[in-house]
Amino acid sequence: MAKDQQQRDFLDPTVLAGLAGLPLMARRPMRGTVSGMHISPNRGASVEFAEYRKYVPGDDLRRLDWRAHGRSDRYYVKEFEADTNLRCSLVLDTSGSMEFGSGETTKIQYARKIVAAIAYLAVQQGDAVGLSCVADSIREHLPTRRNPSHLRTLFDLLEKTQGRGETELVDVLHEVAETTSQGAMVIVISDFFVDPDQLRNCFEHLRFRKHDLSIFHLLDPMELNFTFQRPTRFLDMEGGASVFAEPSEIADRYQSAIAEYLDKLQKIVVETGVDYHRVSIDERYQDVLTSFLTRRATARRVR
């Protein structure tokens, strides 16, 4: 019981309460295991009429539409939409670069809050949620479960994650795309410090597997603005070579490089249909999540 009452620094009950009213909706049909609030690609027994289909032997006679038979003298079976739950697969980048933070919080701390909030919301509405902590490979993996006790396991895993090692996000995302059953919601939280062209393939792979892909692109304000004043030796947090630079000399080229990268990424996410959220980690994460959830709730769904 003592562990139940343990305070987790990435969980804020007030924020979770505030977000509770917002549903986590999928943008495309999900292949769930039980009935839920999400559109399924299959026919089911909901109240929403889908279509008439010709009767074939073996169909349940109770589903024959006798009125249609009276009008046309043919046998039709009436079909209805199926509602299902979703499987939310959260992918958290735990490479060394995620430990960077110029302010009070680091990117991985910020990511934990987002992951925890989404997981909580998904379980609350009956959806299954799983977590993959990735760096150069999938280091930790929790399969998707929808029971509330699974949430604790997920939080425990979150709590012990640390950013270290290099990023091999491209390979990892391909692996996630393959290993996750089709029609899942995949949410990736990372700083995406990889070549955008390589990411394009990953995104297309996930899309091909009929996953609803959302990404949270976490960036530190210092990484965006590069407001260093003094000459600095930059040590790579993922173990690469260090770089000595005069900020006033290199700043403009750094700005050019990051602007080019962001532009390219922007173009790719538009082309690959990714729900993309660029987040500066000095923003309030509840605002980011509110924006994320609201947009999904109001978006036109596609079957």
Added chain:
Amino acid sequence: MSFLQPWMLFALPLAALPVIIHLINQRRYQTTQWAAMMFLLAANRMNRGYARIRQWTILALRTMVIAALIFAVGRPLSSGLIGGAIGGNGSANTIVLLDRSPSMQQRDASGELTKLQSGVAKVTQTLTTLDAQRIVLIESNRSEPKELSKASELLDVPESGPSDASADMPAMMLAALDHIRDGELGQTDVWIVSDLRESDWSAKDGRWASLRDAFAEFGRRVRFRLLAFPESESVNRSIRVSDVVLRSSGDDPHLTLSINLIGNQDAQAKTQTVPITIEIEGARSTVEVAFDGSSAELKGHRIAVPREQGRGWGRVSIPADANGADNDFYFTFDVAPPRRSLIVTDDDQVGRVLKLAAEIPSDVDVQCVADVVSPDGLAAVDWQTIAMVLWHGDVSKSERATIERFVGRGGTVIFLPGPNGNGTNGNGTDGNAELPFGVKWGAWQAEKDPVSIASWRGDADLLSATLSGTSLPVGGIRIERFAAIDGEVTPLATLVGGKPLLGRVATPRGGVYLLATTPSADDSSLAADGVVLYVMIQRALESGARSLRNIGQQTSGESDADAAANFNPIASRDDRMSTERAFTAGVYVDDAKWLAINRGRAEDQSPVVDDTAVDQLFGDLVLDRIDQSAGNTNSIVEEVWRAFLVIMLIAMIGEACLCLPRHTVDSRSSLPKGVAA
């Protein structure tokens, strides 16, 4: 480029501060963990050329800001022609040599300022800019140092105004030299403001060599700044009265004037008419003269005067031109008094010959009277009426004083050796006959054959050629015997063998001549060939008679300035002070005498000393020359610290622009929050 506070330039190394700070900053690097290495590496791979140029430009601009600030505080002066030479804070002492001669009153085409005004204004402005402290003015009239408390005083003192007297540049330089020596001055700047007229500079004067040597002793302690106004392209004419004769007797009393008009242009094919205004005691008349741009003469112009007209004055003037100082000429006229000669001799023959030569008037209007007295009869002589004395024989001590007074008044004396001088007997015995003025007769010398005159001064004085240019027949005179002249005389005629026959003693006024023989037939053929003797005596008489006239003609600057202050002006400029009367053209009353003062003849048309000659005059002395023109109001030196402040400002703005962040990627505003397909 020079500076009023050059010691500020010692702070120039501070301009390297930005570079030093940059280098220190490079060493004070920090180490930080960094995630977005891919962008740093990408930035390193990009072309660094522009960034490097920008970096160096920023450093250069920062350096420029500090340097410009230091330069501005150092109070830089504009270069100009002598900017580089006006070093640092200037010299501790400044002497201004100001040429006030009439030629300095030439104006430029616009007619705004004269050369003198421009020069004074420029020197004042320059000295004020340089903050010169001990300023001494030596102007051309008096050539005496006058201390000025500040530079702007130059504009106010009467000694910097126009004058009608010529300048004597060597004398001014000498005064400057004496002032430097007397005051044991240190670093001294000598500013010379002049139009380089030959008449003022006397480039061939022997004083220049000694001045050059004297100034050379100071080395670089004394520096000369020549503010020259050499140009004379403006059209200028000057007028001068060469002769005035009053004929009040007879039925037709009139004044005869000879007027010369001189121009500074070459003779032109097309002549023009110049109106000459003649004013006789207020009554004006105009006569037009054809003028070819070079010269014209109005000779024997008659102007009727009242029968009772005695002494009077007049003025001739021409219309205004480039130089207003030579457009007027004053003159006085009077009825000529009798020319009275005194012949002191015991020798009747000599007395008769001399009397004859002195009594025959050279002009019908002139009355010539000659009295022959022996030395014993001198007590009864009225010296105030005597124009010339012909003294044959020795002079006693008391008589010497009388003669000296007579010469001091302006009279002329011609001494002839007596047959029995002091200890002489006419037979070649040595004698020692003392004369006034430091000369004495030596022994008589007799030759076997008559001696002729080898050379004589035909250009001036008693034996000069006639107005028509014909020489006097001096060479035809034969000298049987002559007395030696002991003492310092200027020979006017020299015998074969080199002995002087006629000499002149230098005196401030009057004329003192020594004729080494007598007109006696035993001594010379002067009486037989009487022309030379007659002309000689008449010229001496005319010269002496001038002192008897109650009118006079002077060149400006001849009179003593203090005495001239008491002159009463009859016609003169009203704007000049009384102390300047000796140097101001006009007609004045000096006691009972009317005096017409005019500019010197050399002022009418004097060439400019060329650049080579000026360089030679100063030799190795430190000379910076600035050629100016009248009316040029551009300052010689000017403080230009404002320009450096502007440069500093521009550099600061440039640096600020280059330091501005080129563009930043704002995650909140520049890019959308999220994208969903």
